[in-house]
Amino acid sequence: MKANSTTTLTPLPVGEGRTRRRAVRGVAAAVVGLLALSACTSDPGPKRVAEDIIKAESFINPDLDEECLLDELDNYSNDDLETIAAGLDRDGSTDQTEAEAALAEFQASLESCLT
8 A cells, every 4th residue: 555545444244354355365475475486587577477376366266356456566566576585585684674574565555455
């Protein structure tokens, strides 16, 4: 979510929010997991890999807001995603701490699609 934006969250029916939240977290985890494995060798680039994951997960789980997820992904470049993946691989470093914060921001941006 942008620093100066305001959003009103609409509560989801009991159980539905939890399921959608898990699905979005699953998308974020899958994206980051694949980025960590393929940051340097991915032919289509990490952003394209992330787009493919979002599209596949949206096909499997039609409750996901594919358009919103892709819009949020557009806020990140290939370099941003590669930096997160590379930083997560640097145990105990400042880079890792920064990457963990960036990952949390990335996940929060995807979770903003739960409204």
